[in-house]
Amino acid sequence: MKKLVNDPSDYVDEMLEGMVAAYPDRVRRLDGTKVLVRSDAPVDGKVGVVSGGGSGHEPTHAGYIGDGMLDGAAAGEVFTSPTADELNEMVRACDAGEGVLCVVKNYEGDVMNFDTAAEMAEMEDVEVAQVVVNDDVAVEDSLYTSGRRGVCGTILVHKAVGAKAADGGSLEEVQAVGEKVIDNVRTMGMALTSCITPEKGEETFDLGEDEIELGIGIHGEPGTERTEMMTADEVAEHLTENVLADLDPDDGDDVVSIVNGMGGTPLSELFIVNRKVQEILDDRGLETWDAWVGDYMTSLDMMGCSVTVCRVDDELKELLGAAVDTPALKR
Amino acid sequence: MKKLVNDPSDYVDEMLEGMVAAYPDRVRRLDGTKVLVRSDAPVDGKVGVVSGGGSGHEPTHAGYIGDGMLDGAAAGEVFTSPTADELNEMVRACDAGEGVLCVVKNYEGDVMNFDTAAEMAEMEDVEVAQVVVNDDVAVEDSLYTSGRRGVCGTILVHKAVGAKAADGGSLEEVQAVGEKVIDNVRTMGMALTSCITPEKGEETFDLGEDEIELGIGIHGEPGTERTEMMTADEVAEHLTENVLADLDPDDGDDVVSIVNGMGGTPLSELFIVNRKVQEILDDRGLETWDAWVGDYMTSLDMMGCSVTVCRVDDELKELLGAAVDTPALKR
Structure with a gap:
């Protein structure tokens, strides 16, 4: 195998360490998780915007953490959804009291775990909304997916909802912008x-x-x-x-x-x-x-x-x- | 061969067309050449900063054309120096009367053709200065090179000299900044x-x-x-x-x-x-x-x-x- 890798089981962990080492002023890692958040999360007065999914799609998602885009990104193992627990921790870390929008790519594991995480966060009085990206026109229903898969269009969703949140949009408004991108x-x-x-x-x-x-x-x-x-x-x-x-x-x-x-x-x-x-x-x-x-x-x-x-x-x-x-x- | 390519002999030409199609407000191509320059070149009151070399190193060099970095980039065929004629055209197109700094990676063809281009441009009263990047510590003298090869450190040279030129530095000052990066x-x-x-x-x-x-x-x-x-x-x-x-x-x-x-x-x-x-x-x-x-x-x-x-x-x-x-x- 021709890869720049140490122990393959440390792949995601070491990649995240390498990201934090590259951008120590921009991102921090939530202890004991594979979640990166903005170093200043939660950002006062702003709806939180988070995403996540299996690793292997870099710079998606953590590369898009910062002003005007994501507040947090949860990494799963390669091509594997992050756990609901970690997603919940991310949502809570990115909530400044204005609620959090989760941008989910349409894969069964991601959808299920984000749903569970939202329920967990809501029990702790965090308002959570969700958009599910399904931009891939190739096939209906696939390995890991009911309906269409979420792929590169997700980045435009990140960008638009991140800008709306940075501009002071409410959770409902930020979510509506996400739906609008997904429709188009x-x-x-x-x-x-x-x-x-x-x-x-x-x-x-x-x-x-x-x-x-x-x-x-x-x-x-x-x-x-x-x-x-x-x-x-x-x-x-x-x-x-x-x-x-x-x-x-x-x-x-x-x-x-x-x-x-x-x-x-x-x-x-x-x-x-x-x-x-x-x-x-x-x-x-x-x-x-x-x-x-x-x-x-x-x-x-x-x-x-x-x-x-x-x-x-x-x-x-x-x-x-x-x-x-x-x-x-x-x- | 697993490449996204049409006729391989059109590789560089079509790549440049694809760049101009992506960034029509940023770059323009000098007619009949493989040279891209800032769409607003030459920029009044500023020393021009240009580079160039064989293709195949993208985003080097044309990806670095813009405010605070390069005014022009000449592409050769894959791994082949641009011609002296095209380099001369680039230098002249990027001269606003303040002179032009050429950032050259240390390969024999590049050095020779940039030298000839500088002589040609100087005959037309364009002041030209040059820095030669040789940051590769691996080997002395190599295929295509006397001395050390110029590699990724070139991007830091582009960045520093581009900033100095944007800040109103004279040709001598911009060149000195390039030498300083190369030394370090x-x-x-x-x-x-x-x-x-x-x-x-x-x-x-x-x-x-x-x-x-x-x-x-x-x-x-x-x-x-x-x-x-x-x-x-x-x-x-x-x-x-x-x-x-x-x-x-x-x-x-x-x-x-x-x-x-x-x-x-x-x-x-x-x-x-x-x-x-x-x-x-x-x-x-x-x-x-x-x-x-x-x-x-x-x-x-x-x-x-x-x-x-x-x-x-x-x-x-x-x-x-x-x-x-x-x-x-x-x-």
Whole structure:
């Protein structure tokens, strides 16, 4: 196994230690947990915004902790939900009395544990609301998921709800913004190679030398089809067309696009994909208000990418464009 | 070959088109070249700061174009120097009458072509100065290089000279800041896997399943030794100790550290390496003033990392901490 790792069972623990060592003024770890929170959490007068999920998707979620985005992020083991107890601790640590919004990716374990955590926190008089992100258009119901999976669109939810909370929005208003992004964001991904989890040390699924998988999930869950190697333009076209078919935008709509790397694909290739994505959006009469290109929601060392399109109105532009100061996203 | 690519001979061209499509308000391409410059270049009253080199190291260099960093970046073909003609065009496009500093990584082709470009620009009355970055402590003289190679420390040079130029520094002052960073920065890298260039489509060098290469260059140039797989802590220790032995800092010195990914290694692993790097710096009585963790100077899809340490005084802290607004680095 070709990884920069010590004992694989310490992978998440040591990754979190490395994050705190990198950003000691920004984040702190809740004792005895895999939860990171803003060093100044809870932030007075502000709704708390938290997320979490299995590790292996870095910089998701802890990389987005900071002003204008997340107050806390709970890490599970690789591709495994955080426990309800740890989620509850996070929610309580991020509550300044204004309530806490949980941004949940739609996986059964995450949904169940966030639900339980919310019940636990509410028993201690913390007001909790939730949004569940399900932006992946590839498949309905999958390994780990009823309904659609939550993938890279989650980052736009983090950004918008974080900005609304920073702007003094109430819990209800912050939640409404999250729902609005979810209603308007769609994603589809593909893999050139399988990821390799540190514990297992070998490929999660087999792909032939000339084979790729379309519609793949961020844990290597099956996609829509295996096919022969495609060009970057063909990949961009397949993903973008599927996303747009589902989103069904109107001519002249403003959108934010994301070409997201899966972890093992270099940035140069993502720009080659973005070239075609922008051409397609333009041909469809859509206006790209902002284009993101980079590794936002990864799957360990998997090679591949996803394409996200989010329709934005003036409110979402203001929130997505607002100042943010986190390790992984600044503006 | 598992890459998101169309015709491999269009790799750099299409990557640049994809960058311009992502950041149309930030960068523009000089017609008929592989040069990107700030959309508002030349910037009145400011020394121009430019860099360039072979492609395959993204986000280096064009990702660092923007306020407080680079005015222009010339891309060569993959791992190949830009031509002197294109470098000359870039220098002229970024000169507002205050002169232009060229930040050159120490590779023979780059040095030669930047020298020729400077002569050409000077004949047209553009004042040109140069700094040559040679931060790689691994080897003296290598494939493509006399002396030491220029690697990830280059990004700190970009940042400091860009800030000095934005602050109204003269060409001589901006150059002096570049020399100061170069005097104080050291790097060493390693590879878990070879990179694969799009034109060749196969591994540049062979590494066995349980083998890694220490001291590798960013084009796969030979390093100091091949060895059996090491743990993340052992890798961190080997690289950091070599860097510190060469830099020879004093107890209590302030430093900036970079754990840089080579392109194919996920961020989670870089944090695991950073954990140990910070422990070593701390044990050595050094104060980490700022820790960078991410992909700054890559080698296509190579798995591996490098460790950079830069000693910083008050002047460098101010410059490295100054506001910057580029696609790849913001603060």
